[in-house]
Amino acid sequence: MPLSRDDVERISLLARLQFGEDELERLTDQLSQIIQYVETLSELDTDHVEPMAHTLDLQDVVRGDECRSSLPREDALANAPQRDEECYRVPAVLGD
16 A cells, blocks of 8 residues: 555654655655555464564563662761751752
């Protein structure tokens, strides 16, 4: 199903893109070729193919959780521009 120039103009309007006359002609041809290729792929029998999110078998590489002591409060607050005994001080955002 080749795209018409009107189809490409409508798509460009929806995408808020502006193209010149020569660009519209070129894009009409290129998008038609892409759709033709996708139609070719849709003819493949994929009934026995398991759906996948990625072509490679990937695993997250994450280190295990382990309990350990945290940074001392005084060190964490050392470079704060404003602070009190326990926390960073920041201006109020929502009012009083």
